[in-house]
Amino acid sequence: MAEPETPAPRRAPAGAAVLQEDVTRAIRAAVFTELATSGYGRLSIEAVAKRAGVGKTAVYRRWKSKLELVLDVVSEVAGQVTPVPDTGSLRGDVHELVTTAAQALRHPLARQIVPDLLAEAARSxxxxxxxxxxxxxxxxxxxxxxIRNAVERGELPEGTDPELALDLILGPVYWRLAVIREELTPAQARSLTRAAMAALADAGTE
Incomplete structure (x- = not known):
C-alpha cells in the first residue's frame, strides 16, 4: 500500500512545505489523542500514524522512536501552554496565572495525559x-x-524567590485539578489568588 506522504522531489513545487507542516501537525495532534486514550505504555507508532492519516514512514522521518516522538511533542507544547501575564499588577498577573493553568488542566486531554506521563516519569x-x-x-x-515586574513596581521586595512564588501560585491549582480532580470555580480562583498574594507578602518579610 502506498504511503500517504511521499518524499518531496529535489525541486519542491509551490505549497509542498505547507503540506509537510500539515502532516507534522496531524501527527502531533494524533500523539496527544493516543496518549489520552491509550496512555504512554500502550501508545504505538502504528496507532499514531493511523489516527493522523499518514503512513508509519511519515512518523519515522521526523522521530526515530516512540519515546523521542512523545518527548518532543510534550516539550514543544509545554512551552506554549501558559503565556506570560502582563496585567499591570501582581494581583492581576497571579489571577491570570491561576485561571490559565486551571483552563489548561481542565482540558479533557490534559486530565488524562498529565497524570499518565508523571507516572511514566517515575519509571523512565x-x-x-x-x-x-x-x-x-x-x-x-x-x-x-x-516576580521581576512586581519588584520593579514596588509590590514585592528585592530577592523574592520566583520558584517559591511558582509553588505558592500553581501548586494548589495542580493539586485541585490534577490530583483530587475537583473543579475550580471563579470564586475559588479568586480565593487562591488572595491566598497566594498573602503568602508572597509574608515570604518577603523573612
Missing part, C-alpha cells in the same frame, strides 16, 4: 528529565518575569 529517567526541563523551565521563566 528520560521522561522525567524531559518533563523537568520542559515544564519547570517554562513555568520558572514565567514566574521569574512576573
Amino acid at each position: 529517567p528520560e521522561i522525567a528529565a524531559t518533563l523537568e526541563e520542559a515544564l519547570q523551565r517554562t513555568q520558572r521563566g514565567i514566574a521569574g518575569v512576573v
